[in-house]
Amino acid sequence: MTNLIPPAAKKKVVFEYWTRVVCAWGVLWSVCILVGAFLLWPTYVLLTGNNSAYASFFSAASERSDEYEELSKQLVVTSLQAKQIVELSNQMKLSDVLSDIWSVTDQDVIEVDKLTIDRDEAGLAPIVISGNASDRKSLAAFRDELQKLEYVTNVELPIKNLAKNEDINFSLQVLVKIEKK
């Protein structure tokens, strides 16, 4: 029967037909999507209901968590402070080093003019002692005595200090073991 329709009109009818088919499918899909959205409504209501029910518990839990963190922090701070105090008290005392140096210095033959002790990152920096020795033998003895100290690793006495035999102005470096920090 469609063959009875003139070709120009037939084209319009086919176009009209397909337009309506596409629109019908579009409406059908829209209805399906809207039904789908409607079906999500109970899930949404359930979730919002649960969230508002948990909200007060959550806020209290957050406060407790903050309190927990704050209290933990206080203890950590005190532990670090105590650790620092112990570390400092375990450090080699400069007054003890001084006492040891004086105890091995024979004041009759060695006259110390200047003594420098500094701390560095590793512990004690080399100790610098300068002064005057009555003779080479007593200076060598002084160096040996310093070398005997428990924490001394080496005593550096430049050769030029030993050029003279008597009345020697010296400057020596005492190297100290590295302290564990």
Added chain:
Amino acid sequence: MKSQRLKIIGVTLTLFALALLAISLFAREITHQSDLLDEQVTALENDQAQQAQLNQLKKVITRTKEERDQVASYYIESQADSIDFLNYIETLADESFVDLVTKSASEVEKGKDKEKVTSLEVKYLVTSSLPAAERFIKLLENIPFVSEITGVTLTQKEAGEWTADITIEVVILNHENNS
């Protein structure tokens, strides 16, 4: 005919757009609410697990208050404490019969990040006999502050008179850095 067709297309497109908008909004809101619920449930579970620890922690905090205060008292905390420290050292010098001159006082920082320690660095010039200077150095090493002598230079000036250049660092309490 043409206007009717356009009307049908318009209605269909509007309906389709509205349906898409509705479902995307719903889906987004449900995802958001679901994430929120998940976060709250996790927080509540953690809270329940931490409850016993929190109570124990509170007891420890209460029990150790005195000790913690004692430890903190060895630190310089404010500018007033720094002045107290400087005054304390001057009193110590008077009592030790040494002549004390404060050469400088400044804040220094050592270490990096969490290990960073801020200290008050004070440089002193002490003039006295050698035994008195040594005694004073010993006293400085035993003051009730978290401190360390970082350098000493003893120099003989005249017979019996010595000068001691002393550098001391006192740790300043810094809660943020120490945590």
